[in-house]
Amino acid sequence: MAGTTDKLDPNQPLSAADIDHWHAETDVLVIGYGGAGACAALQAHASGAAVTLLELASGSGGTTALAGGQIYLGGGTPIQQACGFEDSVEAMEAYVRTAAGHHTDDSRVQAYCRDSLEHYDWLVSQGVVFNPQFYGGKHTNTPEYQSLAYSGNEKGHAEQQLSQPAPRAHKPKAHWEEGGATLMATLTAAIAATDIDVHFDTRALTLICEGDTVVGLMVRQDGEQRAWRARQGVVLCCGGFIMNRDMVARYAPRLVDGTPIGSPGDNGSGILMGMGAGAAAINMHEGFVSVIWYPSGEFCKGVFVNEQGNRFINEDCYHSRGAHHCLNQSNRKVYMVVDSDIYTEPPMYSAAQVVEVAETFADLERDAGFAEGSLSATMDTYNRYAEQGQDPLFHKSEEWLRPLNKPPYALLDFSIDSGIYYPSFTFGGLETSIDGEVQTPTGQTIKGLYAAGRTTAGLPRTAEGYASGMSIGDATYFGRRAGRAAAAR
Numbered sequence: 001m002a003g004t005t006d007k008l009d010p011n012q013p014l015s016a017a018d019i020d021h022w023h024a025e026t027d028v029l030v031i032g033y034g035g036a037g038a039c040a041a042l043q044a045h046a047s048g049a050a051v052t053l054l055e056l057a058s059g060s061g062g063t064t065a066l067a068g069g070q071i072y073l074g075g076g077t078p079i080q081q082a083c084g085f086e087d088s089v090e091a092m093e094a095y096v097r098t099a100a101g102h103h104t105d106d107s108r109v110q111a112y113c114r115d116s117l118e119h120y121d122w123l124v125s126q127g128v129v130f131n132p133q134f135y136g137g138k139h140t141n142t143p144e145y146q147s148l149a150y151s152g153n154e155k156g157h158a159e160q161q162l163s164q165p166a167p168r169a170h171k172p173k174a175h176w177e178e179g180g181a182t183l184m185a186t187l188t189a190a191i192a193a194t195d196i197d198v199h200f201d202t203r204a205l206t207l208i209c210e211g212d213t214v215v216g217l218m219v220r221q222d223g224e225q226r227a228w229r230a231r232q233g234v235v236l237c238c239g240g241f242i243m244n245r246d247m248v249a250r251y252a253p254r255l256v257d258g259t260p261i262g263s264p265g266d267n268g269s270g271i272l273m274g275m276g277a278g279a280a281a282i283n284m285h286e287g288f289v290s291v292i293w294y295p296s297g298e299f300c301k302g303v304f305v306n307e308q309g310n311r312f313i314n315e316d317c318y319h320s321r322g323a324h325h326c327l328n329q330s331n332r333k334v335y336m337v338v339d340s341d342i343y344t345e346p347p348m349y350s351a352a353q354v355v356e357v358a359e360t361f362a363d364l365e366r367d368a369g370f371a372e373g374s375l376s377a378t379m380d381t382y383n384r385y386a387e388q389g390q391d392p393l394f395h396k397s398e399e400w401l402r403p404l405n406k407p408p409y410a411l412l413d414f415s416i417d418s419g420i421y422y423p424s425f426t427f428g429g430l431e432t433s434i435d436g437e438v439q440t441p442t443g444q445t446i447k448g449l450y451a452a453g454r455t456t457a458g459l460p461r462t463a464e465g466y467a468s469g470m471s472i473g474d475a476t477y478f479g480r481r482a483g484r485a486a487a488a489r
């Protein structure tokens with residue numbers, strides 16, 4: 001079999017009996033050199049295993065290196081303390097559990113939060129530097145070198161009933177959106193200081209099984225197919241599937257019209273390989289989605305309405321929650337009402353177009369084609385309460401609450417079909433134990449097969465509850481657990 005150039009289906013594992021030549025052998029074979037794979041390899045190596053890391057690109061990084069690099073950590077990290085914030089494991093756990101909503105995997109939430117301080121220390125021990133500076137503005141990432149920020153709905157009305165809010169997004173010390181690249185450069189240097197065997201330009205094609213146990217992998221390398229044997233385990237850390245448009249159309253059709261963000265490696269191959277070996281893939285319909293109306297925070301003072309002229313969200317919520325609700329409105333039509341005080345040139349990413357301008361809400365309603373009395377009633381109610389510093393319908397915080405009473409008024413189009421930027425990536429993937437052991441649909445463990453990061457259904461489960469940092473936090477922490485478990489097998 002080895003040495004041919006036959007096209008293999010990732011969903012069809014090979015039988016070890018058909019392999020006439022093993023190209024190489026190792027203890028733990030990690031596939032994918034992004035955040036999850038780097039951490040799996042480092043932890044498996046630290047546990048005493050011989051580790052080989054295979055990556056289809058010509059360098060390390062994956063989507064992790066393209067990311068802003070925020071990592072969701074808490075419970076009282078040294079950075080939180082240095083910036084004067086109190087946090088506890090209990091508060092973090094209550095928040096993260098709410099964030100996952102009814103999709104929650106409680107054992108995963110518990111492990112992640114209870115080990116958060118240990119994971120912080122481990123990242124620092126690998127060379128990751130965090131800068132003890134807090135950024136408090138309304139933004140998608142810290143705009144300069146600050147390492148700490150609020151990154152989700154921690155200060156939301158419902159969330160505050162459950163736990164004390166604390167900023168938990170920890171960005172490695174780096175300028176603006178360079179946190180992910182800095183993180184990966186650091187982890188790559190840590191790996192280079194070990195004898196982990198790294199191969200680039202090497203694409204995993206399909207798993208190799210001996211009975212019901214995964215024992216290796218067929219790869220394409222140097223233009224030929226080669227079989228690699230893994231004595232203890234194969235760890236799939238191949239990212240998600242947002243770049244595989246057929247898979248998105250099939251499993252996550254809600255994301256089809258969004259703008260896919262990620263590396264070309266997010267092609268679903270890890271998930272397909274796992275499914276081929278009998279794994280369950282869960283939460284496949286869910287994904288991160290965003291529409292960006294801040295920075296600046298001025299538009300948080302605006303009012304989102306649907307085509308019925310009704311409000312549907314507190315406009316100071318995290319952008320992913322906002323986008324989730326925008327996509328839930330009828331015909332996915334959403335607009336923002338602003339007055340002349342808060343209108344600025346559309347913020348840096350979104351460039352929402354002005355569709356109507358008028359001197360009164362009644363005129364705006366008529367000219368934009370809303371039903372008579374709909375939009376104007378919404379705005380009258382909003383303004384009446386805002387004058388009293390209240391938002392009884394959606395609980396926008398006082399920080400962003402003010403009546404819109406400075407005409408002219410404008411209506412901005414935030415509908416997905418307006419061409420506005422709706423970045424998206426997938427949350428669904430292989431079902432695993434918290435130690436990365438891949439599970440079948442009936443809950444059996446597939447021997448020899450592990451997975452972590454966006455190849456799995458991990459910690460982040462919904463756009464509605466998502467906070468920046470939950471993906472890299474999940475990939476790095478559960479990557480370590482998967483690597484350790486594979487090494488111990």
Ligand SMILES: Cc1cc2nc3c(=O)[nH]c(=O)nc-3n(C[C@H](O)[C@H](O)[C@H](O)COP(=O)(O)OP(=O)(O)OC[C@H]3O[C@@H](n4cnc5c(N)ncnc54)[C@H](O)[C@@H]3O)c2cc1C
Pocket residue numbers: 031032033034035036037054055056057060061062063064065066067068069070071072180202203204205237238239240261262263264265266267269270425452453454455468469470471472473475
């Ligand atoms: C612009 C942007 C900003 C983001 N910002 C943040 C943020 O601030 N915080 C946060 O938590 N999340 C953020 N995310 C999401 C986050 O970056 C990812 O979800 C996370 O990094 C995924 O890590 P991973 O290790 O699972 O995958 P990756 O980092 O993508 O690694 C997977 C690797 O596997 C390789 N691979 C794939 N298939 C194969 C194969 N068959 N054979 C060999 N190799 C293969 C890929 O080439 C890739 O290198 C952001 C995403 C984007 C796109």
